[in-house]
Amino acid sequence: MPEDTLPPPAEFAAHRVADAVTGHRDTVTGVLSRRDPRLLVVVGPCSVHDPGAALDYAALLAGAAERYADDLVVVLRAYLEKPRTVSGWTGLLPDPSLDGKGDIGTGIRRGRAFLAEAAATGLPLAYEFVDPVLAHYVADLISWGAVGARTVASQPHRHLASWLPMPVGMKNCVSGHIGTAVDAVRAAGLSHAFPGVAADGRLTTLRSTGNPDAHLVLRGGPTPNHDAANVAAALAALTAAGLPPRVVVDASHGNSGKDHDRQPAVVEDLAEQVAGGNRALVGVMVESYLSDGRQDLAVGRLRPDLSVTDSCLGWDRTVPLLETLARAARRRRG
């Protein structure tokens, strides 16, 4: 086999989804449908570049998730693919040696090993599905999926979301426009026939029945959209489109101008909305890692504890945010 030929997904992926993953997906669905009054918190690094250090982070987060389990459903951002505005590192799965060589076979092996170990902490895993082909190599381990701001208008991604067996968040466009993401939620809810990869690696026609748990994620644009007025406008747009009024709000990206130092203020604002009784604000996303900030890939030896993509909030500053969100969810419930 030429070295660039990828083995079929069945060679990596489990034949049957683990009971724990099915359970996590049901839990997330329960929060989105508000049967479960807790708050969804999707938190973790922008990207995984050092699986060992990311597992150290996962162990810390698993401990916190247990402490806040009465109020929060904590999901680990286990993102192994990165969409780029123009160019840059595309993630551990497509480029495991972080140098553009693109040894995807090794990336899938290493990425799946990471996901399996991260799942063993007991945390549900979140993943942005950037490449629809690669989705077939990891989806069995994922409990919350995202279609990002750069792909939310793409028909193949909407079709994929309609077929994926977990809740999928559709992020508003980089421009800040939310209408495209609302359309994406509608499209993902419908059935589609589209080309995909079968477990044995053959190209096949996939037939979806529609994803009832697709939902909107507000991530800001040139200006933030996390405040109560923007959340209310988004809920009104969903209702007008005949969709359940529910949103997850990302404290990072356009909502913090990609400045990790601004995430705590965004989370405080979201916590106030939750504590004030907004039940349609079902979840919050935070970009967090072991240490504060980011580093450039080009600079010599890489630190394992520092993001190589967007800047993240360090672990010590993440814990108080989890505490704040847990308190807000408790108040909303009480």
Ligand SMILES: O=C[C@H](O)[C@H](O)COP(=O)(O)O
């Ligand atoms: O979340 C990560 C980045 O915001 C996204 O991948 C785009 O990054 P870029 O604008 O640096 O390419």
Ligand SMILES: C=C(OP(=O)(O)O)C(=O)O
């Ligand atoms: C790329 C991401 O977000 P967005 O699509 O909102 O830029 C991300 O969450 O890693």
